[in-house]
Amino acid sequence: MPSTRKVPRSDKPFEAPTLYSCYLLRPVYARSRRTYVGSTPHPMRRLRQHNREALGGAAYTRKWGPWNMEMLVYGFPSKHSALQFEWAWQHPERSRFLRPPPVALSPKYTSTGKLKISKPSLQAPYFPQDPTSNEPLTKVRVVKKMLSLPPWNRLPLHVRLFSSEAVRLWLDKEPGNKSLKSKWMKFSQVEIKRKGFEVVSDLAGVHGDRGLRQLGTKGLDDGTGLIDVDDYKFGVAHWEKYKLLSDEASISRQSACTLCPLPIFLSQPLTYALCVSSGLPTCLSTAHLTCLSSHFLTSPESTSSAHPVHPVEGKILIPQWGTCPGGCGWEGEWGDVVRGCWTRKRGAEVIAGITEFPSLAAQIEASSNSWKTTKSSLST
Template identity: 30%
Template sequence: MTVQLKPIPALYCVYILRSTVRHGSLYIGSTPNPPRRLSQHNGQVKGGAMRTSRNSLRPWEMVALVSGFASSTAALKFEWALTNPHTSLHIPSESRLAFSTQRKRNGQPKRPSKSLTSILSNLHLLLSVPSFARWPLTVHFFAKDVHAAWLRWCNKAEKQLRGSLPVVTDFGENAVAVAAAVKPPDPSSVAEDAEEGAEEDVPTWGIHALPLDYQPLKEYVARGQDIFEFERQGDCVVCKEAIELDEGGLHAVCSNEGCEGVGHLRCWGSYLLRGEGGAGDEAVLPVGGKCPRCKGEVHWGTMMKELTLRVRGHMEVEKLLKMKRKRTARKKTEKTKGTGKEKV
C-alpha cells in the first residue's frame, strides 16, 4: 500500500453542535469545512448525521470548535476521545470525568449521557493531557453562554491549560437573529445548487469567517518559495552551518514578515524546546518561541504548515500563488512594452 503524503490541511476541526430548539441536544463531529457541514446537519445539503436529522431539533448551531489538527486522522482521534471520555486511553483512569453506569448487549460500557458542562469539562481535560497538550490547537467559541460556561470550568479545574493555548471568541452582532432565521427546509424543495453548497446571505461572523483555504499563509508561502528558488537560504540560523539543498534535508523558514531566517528542522526543534524551558524531557515537538534572527514570535504549527506545503503541496502552492504570479508576469510584460524591448 502506497502512503500518500499530503500537506497539513488549511483547516480541520472538531466541533460542538447544539440544537437551537432544545439546548440539551448536543453532537460532536469533525470536518474541514464547518459551514458546509452545518448545512448538512440542517438538511440544506445532502449529508449530515442520522442523529441530527430530526426536524424537531433543527436548526442546529455550531457553538464551539477546536481547530489546528494536522490531519483528518488527528481530528478523528480527538473527536473519538471527546465523544468517548469514559473509555478513551488518552485520559488516565484517575483523571476521568465521565463514567459509564450501564452496559450494552455485547458487554461494552454504554456511552454516558452528554451535557454542555460534561463536554466542556472533558474538552478542557483533553487539551491538558500529554497526548494533545502540545498540539498547535486553537479553541473557538461562537455562543456567549457556552464561552461563559467554559470560563467557569477553567476557573475551578485543578489542571490548568498551557498559557499559550489560543482561545478565540466570535459571537457576531446578529448571532441570535441569524440562528433563529435558519429554518429546516422542505426536502422536496432543496435546489440542486444548494446541494453543491451554494448559499445566499451567508453571515460573515463565526464559522463563516474561518479561513477554509491557505490564503492567510499566501505571503509566507511565497517568501519560502522565493528563498529556495533563488537559493537565498544562507546558513542555519541556529547551528550557523551552511544549508545544502541537495542533502535532502528538511528546512524551516521563520514565519515573521520580512525575516528570511532558515534553519535545519532538527535545529529549529531543539532550539525552540530549549527556549520553552519547562517543556520537560518527554516533549518531542515544540509549541513556539522566538526566532534567533529577528527575535519575533514563531509558532511551530504555522512553520510546519508552510514546510509541508513547500515539500508536499505543489498543487496547492501553485493554486495559491497563481494570481500573484500572473500579475507579476503581466507587470514584466508591460515594462518590456514600455521600453520597446523584447524580453528574452
C-alpha cells in the same frame, strides 16, 4: 492500458490539512440538552450537511435538528489526530487519557520464586457515563480537561466559540462569579497552561451571519468574512517571503542554515523552515527542521514540567514553542513552522502542475503580483 486499481490509504503520501477541526453542535431550541460532537475540514459546509441543506450529515443529527455550531477546536496536525480527539470527546469514559495514571503494583512472586507479571490496574475515568454525559456543560468541561492533558496539551490547538451561551459555558461562571452547578464541579476551573493557547470569541456564528462579530477577530478570510479554512492569510504572507528568498538564491537554489554550516536546498520544502513572522523588516532566516527543533527544545516552554516527557525514552521529541534564530524577535508555536513548510510544498506543486489547489493557486497569483513591490519597498 493503465491500471485502475485504487491506491490503498496506507500507500498515499501524508498531506497536512490547512484546517481540520472538531466541533460541538447543539439544537437551535434552547431547552434541548442534546449535543453532537464531530470533526471536519470545513465547518460551514459540515453544518449545512447536518441541517439537511446539503448532502451528507449524520443519522443522529437528522432527527434532532436544526443545529447550531457552538464550539470549534482546531489546529490539528493531521486528520488522524483530529479523529482521535473526536473519539475521546465523544467517549470520555472509555479513553485511557481521561483517567488518572495507572497505579503501579508491588511485585509479587510465586512459591518457586518466579516474578508474577500483572498489568497495572486502570483508574476510574474522570467522566464516567451517566445521564448528563451528553449535556452541553459536561461536553465543554470534558474538552477543557482534554486540552489540559497529554497528548493534546502538546498540540497547537485553539478554541473558537460561536455564541454567548458557549462563552458562558467555557468560562463556567454564573452571575456572582460562581461556578455553574453540575456533577463535575471539580473540573469547573481547569487551567490550560500551554503557552500560545487562544480562545477566540466569534459571536457572528460559523456562517458569520449574526452581525455580532467584533473588529479584529482572528482566523477569518478577509474576502468572505468566513473562517479561513484554506489558511489564505498565512499562505499569502509566507509565499511572498518564499519568493523573496528564492529570488536571492535564484542561481544556486540553496540557502544557508542559520544554525549549522550545511546548505539548505530550497527544492525540498519539508526539510527546512523559513521564519514565519509577519512583521517588518522581513526576516528570511532559514534552518533545517532538525536544527530548528533542537533550538526550540532549549526553550523553557518546551522543557516545562507542565508538559510531560516521552514515557519510554524520558525526553521530549517534538518542540512546542521557540524563537526565531535569525534575531528578528519572532516567537511562536512549532505548529506554525510546520504550516510554513506545507504552504511552500503546496505552492510548488501547484506551479509544477502536480496537484490542483484552487485557493492556493489564487494565493500564488496574488503574491506573484505583489512580491516585487514588497522587495522594492524593502530595498529603499
